[in-house]
Amino acid sequence: MIFFLGKDLLKDGLKTYFAKYKFKNTELKDFIAELADAAKRAGMDIDFTAWSDSWLTKAGCAEIKLDFDRDATTGVLSNLKLV
Numbered sequence: 001m002i003f004f005l006g007k008d009l010l011k012d013g014l015k016t017y018f019a020k021y022k023f024k025n026t027e028l029k030d031f032i033a034e035l036a037d038a039a040k041r042a043g044m045d046i047d048f049t050a051w052s053d054s055w056l057t058k059a060g061c062a063e064i065k066l067d068f069d070r071d072a073t074t075g076v077l078s079n080l081k082l083v
Contacts, residue, residue, distance in 0.1 A: 005039065013038035028052060 001010050017026075017034035029049075036048040068080040 001035075005035070005044075009038050009042050009044075010035075012041070028056065 005013070013035040016038065017031055020034065021030060029052075032048045032052045036046065039046050039048070066080060068077045070077055
């Protein structure tokens with residue numbers, strides 16, 4: 001998470017999460033919501049629900065797949081995206 005969000009944004013999300021839910025029971029969705037709120041305050045538009053569903057709630061190793069086009073002449077990659 002620290003590499004994905006950055007140290008300051010993660011720290012902000014954790015700080016608000018612990019302050020809001022101290023001495024209470026929580027669920028993963030509560031933690032994810034606080035991270036999403038911290039990202040929004042920082043101007044980032046990240047779908048943390050989809051991320052947590054694909055990375056945190058499934059058994060097994062997480063996979064990263066790339067989709068891209070390669071120019072046949074130059075070999076340069078374009079339209080690179082995570083799938």
